[in-house]
Amino acid sequence: MSRMGRARVRVPETASRGEVIEIRTMVEHPMDSGFLHNNMGQPIPRHIVETFTCTYNGSEIFRARLHPAVSTNPYFLFHTVATETGELVFTWKDDQGGVATASARIEVS
Amino acid sequence: MKLDTGRRRALQALAAGACLVIVRPATAESEELAPVLRELFGDRRIEQGKVTLDLPRLAESGNVVPVTVSVDSPMTPQDYVKRIHLFAGENPQPRIFDVELGPHNGVAKLSSRVRISTSQRVMAVAVLNDDTLWSAEVDVEVTVTGCGT
Numbered sequence: 001m002s003r004m005g006r007a008r009v010r011v012p013e014t015a016s017r018g019e020v021i022e023i024r025t026m027v028e029h030p031m032d033s034g035f036l037h038n039n040m041g042q043p044i045p046r047h048i049v050e051t052f053t054c055t056y057n058g059s060e061i062f063r064a065r066l067h068p069a070v071s072t073n074p075y076f077l078f079h080t081v082a083t084e085t086g087e088l089v090f091t092w093k094d095d096q097g098g099v100a101t102a103s104a105r106i107e108v109s
Numbered sequence: 110m111k112l113d114t115g116r117r118r119a120l121q122a123l124a125a126g127a128c129l130v131i132v133r134p135a136t137a138e139s140e141e142l143a144p145v146l147r148e149l150f151g152d153r154r155i156e157q158g159k160v161t162l163d164l165p166r167l168a169e170s171g172n173v174v175p176v177t178v179s180v181d182s183p184m185t186p187q188d189y190v191k192r193i194h195l196f197a198g199e200n201p202q203p204r205i206f207d208v209e210l211g212p213h214n215g216v217a218k219l220s221s222r223v224r225i226s227t228s229q230r231v232m233a234v235a236v237l238n239d240d241t242l243w244s245a246e247v248d249v250e251v252t253v254t255g256c257g258t
Contacts, residue, residue, distance in 0.1 A: 020215035033224070035201050056213075063209040069200050069224045071173045077220040081213055 015082035033068035139198030180217035
């Protein structure tokens with residue numbers, strides 16, 4: 001498994017049942033598009049995060065397929081309905097076998 | 110007289126043609142984007158509307174362009190957005206991201222940061238659960254090229 005940078009997520013610690021919450025995510029990754037050359041004129045091979053998913057108590061609530069035009073350190077902000085207390089798990093996978101994960105707990109009352 | 114009406118008709122036709130040419134870019138796809146849209150959506154009609162695409166009209170750097178896509182949808186099990194796609198036809202690869210959503214998201218809205226290689230029209234397409242396609246387009250001017258794309 002190749003190294004992947006730190007992942008950061010922001011999820012509200014508490015929410016009311018039924019509330020739409022905002023989730024912010026970012027992972028450190030070069031997102032080398034494969035279209036650039038280094039200062040020696042050699043092509044920089046493509047190295048990008050290809051998939052990003054989020055599960056909420058095991059159910060997938062968000063999935064993104066990324067192409068080379070997503071910026072360095074991919075950032076996504078999305079929403080979900082707070083249904084129950086539990087855990088959100090975030091997973092990023094790149095095209096060289098790299099995986100990064102993060103998780104966050106939310107109390108729903 | 111007969112000649113005159115013929116000329117008038119010709120002029121009217123020309124004017125209509127000119128209007129078509131002027132109006133066309135509002136819905137026209139770039140040459141690079143058309144095959145990508147066909148591959149994803151076949152011959153299904155892409156309507157304009159329901160989708161709001163927020164991008165800076167003038168992006169200082171094409172490397173990090175903030176984007177927000179939202180879709181006017183109740184996000185109920187009966188009526189929701191199942192996918193959102195973002196495209197930049199002039200980028201080396203027109204597809205930027207494809208996102209899957211559902212009623213559990215509560216709202217059909219997401220933000221990210223993307224690379225726009227050159228000044229161009231950026232397009233967002235939403236696929237609803239009834240498989241209708243809705244879109245919005247924004248012209249973005251890039252002063253420093255996002256050559257990382």
